[in-house]
Amino acid sequence: MGPLITQGYIDPEWSNLIALILGIGFGFVLEASGFSSSRKLAGVFYGYDFTVIRVFMTAIMVTLIGLVYFNYMVWIDLTKIFILPTFLTSVIVGGVIMGFGFVMGGYCPGTSFTGVAIGKLDALFFTAGLYIGIFVFSSAFPLIKDIYYGGELGPVTLTDTFGISKGLFTFLFVLMSIAAFIVTSIIKKKVKKAEL
Amino acid sequence: MQIKNLEERSKQYINPYFGGVLLGLVLLLTIFITGRGLGASGAVKSTVVATVEKIAPTYAEKQDYYGKFISDDKHPMNTWLVFETIGIFIGAFLSGIFAGRVKKFHVEHSPKITPKTRLIFATLGGVLFGIGSQFGRGCTSGAALSGTATMATAGFVAMIAIFGTGYLVAWFFRKLWI
Amino acid sequence: MNKKYILVIALAMILATGALFLPDKQFTKELSPDKLFFKINNPSRFISTDIIAKKIIDGDPALQLIDVRSSDQYKAYSLPGALNLPLKELMDSSGNISDEWIDYLEVDGMSTIFFSNGDICADQVWILCTRLGLKNMYVMKGGLNMWVETILKPQRPAESASSDEFALFDFRKGASQYFRGGSLVIESEVAAEPVLQVRKKKKTVVEGGC
Incomplete structure (x- = not known):
């Protein structure tokens, strides 16, 4: 039956209200997990705080497992969901730039919004930076078009790329996450806890 | 249970794994309802597009990148992600209020x-x-x-x-x- | 390690192992027998040759004509702009419309009209498609036989007939000229086989991330 809006179970006119409600949930969880603090976020790169990895990987785990079971229960048609198209060159270039941005700014866009919401000035500056960055990118677009459209593979999934099934990927991801959780908690014990 | 002072309480975050499960459920629900995931930077992009369109409409329409997000029947700010982002602000503010983390700049x-x-x-x-x-x-x-x-x-x-x-x-x- | 965490890890592992063995469900919009029966009994799927002739003359872009006869028959004569998808090619080994054709048959905003010599063969294809839940499928009433009878060789109505019938006859006469207008043209059109247009439906209807 799902996705409900795409399949016509919910009128698309409701989508903005639904977006607002889901956004509230998203923002609430991010803030409550501590993602509004840049020092907590950056901790993942220095070994004093692994909240990011824990929240992030658990969330992906839950969604992956959920989607596999939803699909089995015939609740959601996985061919009807949006798959981010892969432009390999572009996504790697973008990922590297974002990696630098993450370490320097200590936020990512979603978390900076939560920081702004609780009155963090650095988050506000980060958001302003985002605005400038996107403006710079868009204005320079004719020059960087080739990178943007580089390495096009279309909306492929990991099943298409590596030939592993959804179930197997989910299983491997869960294994990997649990291993990461155990390793990071050992690392955290060894790294002196920074004063937050 | 002892009542902690505000300073201490503001450092109390929920268990990260529990937070992860909640975030996963929000994401799952989003995909189940809308067929797409969550996002954030898209809202800023819409704002940029809207500003540029306001200041230089002909440039914006002709330019390769802005042009992709401009259509006649829909204002560039009228997108799913903009509303979702407004939600993020509200949700984070609510959580901040509950935990006593909201401070002025x-x-x-x-x-x-x-x-x-x-x-x-x-x-x-x-x-x-x-x-x-x-x-x-x-x-x-x-x-x-x-x-x-x-x-x-x-x-x-x-x-x-x-x-x-x-x-x-x-x-x-x-x-x-x- | 905390006992609670061990429990949670165990739960995650059980769910993940379960995910390993769950089959990937294929979604079909297949209709239930009673709904299909209702649709079969509903004659609104039949479109008269007059309406189709008018649509062809008007150059209606939302029209997709599909000839389900064999390719030999198709080469001999077919409607202008029609595609040839013989019934045998459409079906896979299990007797269903095979997946690769579905995207060609159901195109957003297009009406797909099947025709054969009569309307039995076209109707069979229509039932197969409708059972799979494809929308906007129609059948040309009476098939090509009716087409020849009404459009190519229209009969002059009796003098006592109503003015509506005369109007219809006038239209058919005009259409007949349009479609026969120099049989040479038709032959050359047939010789240059219409290319099967690839109007593949977009797989995802939802728009991108952030």
Whole structure:
């Protein structure tokens, strides 16, 4: 039956209200997990705080497992969901730039919004930076078009790329996450806890 | 149970694994209802597009990148992600109120740097994230989180690229944080 | 390690192991027998040759004509602009419309009209498609036989007939000229086989991330 809006179970006119409600949930969880603090976020790169990895990987785990079971229960048609198209060159270039941005700014866009919401000035500056960055990118677009459209593979999934099934990927991801959780908690014990 | 003082209470976050499960459920529900994941940088992009369209409408329409997001029947701000982002602000504010974390403009920074340095690097980081998120066709939420959760190859690659680069370059910026 | 965490890890592992063995469900919008029966009994799927002739003359872009006869018959004569998808090619080994054709048959905003010599063969294809839940499928009433009878060789109505019938006859006469207008033209059109247009439906209807 799902996705409900795409399949016509919910009128698309409701989508903005639904977006607002889901956004509230998203923002609430991010803030409550501590993602509004840049020092907590950056901790993942220095070994004093692994909240990011824990929240992030658990969330992906839950969604992956959920989607596999939803699909089995015939609740959601996985061919009807949006798959981010892969432009390999572009996504790697973008990922590297974002990696630098993450370490320097200590936020990512979603978390900076939560920081702004609780009155963090650095988050506000980060958001302003985002605005400038996107403006710079868009204005320079004719020059960087080739990178943007580089390495096009279309909306492929990991099943298409590596030939592993959804179930197997989910299983491997869960294994990997649990291993990461155990390793990071050992690392955290060894790294002196920074004063937050 | 002892009543903790505000300072201490504001550092009480929910268990990260519990937070992860909640975030996963929100994401799952989003995909189940709308068929797409969560996002964040898209709202800023819409704002940029709307501003440029307001100031220079003909340029915006003809330019390759802005033109992609401008249509006659829909205002550029009338997108799913803009509303979702308004929700993020509300949700985070509510959570901040409950936990006593809402304060009027303050800068969080490592004791080794001045607030000014922190603000400069926050802005720089924002600029880089803004550029990177356009190349990646999504940020940490839109590409890495939602992308990987829907098993999109691009999402998985983005996640590895973002965190991989983060770890590789973290050493050079250590003074900012520890 | 905390006992709670061990429990959670165990739960995650059980769910993940379960995910390993769950089959990937294929979604079909297949209709239930009673709904299909209702649709079969509903004659609104039949479109008269007059309406189709008018649509062809008007150059209606939302029209997709599909000839389900064999390719030999198709080469001999067919409607202008029609595609040839013989019934045998459409079906896979299990007797269903095979997946690769579905995207060609159901195109957003297009009406797909099947025709054969009579309307039995076309109707069979229609039932197969409708059972799969494809929308906007129609059948040309009476098939090509009716087409020849009404459009190509229209009969002059009796003098006592109503003015409506005369109007219809006038239209058919005009259409007949349009479609026969120099039989040479038709032959050359047939010789240059219409290329099967690839209007593949977009797989995802939802728009991108952030």
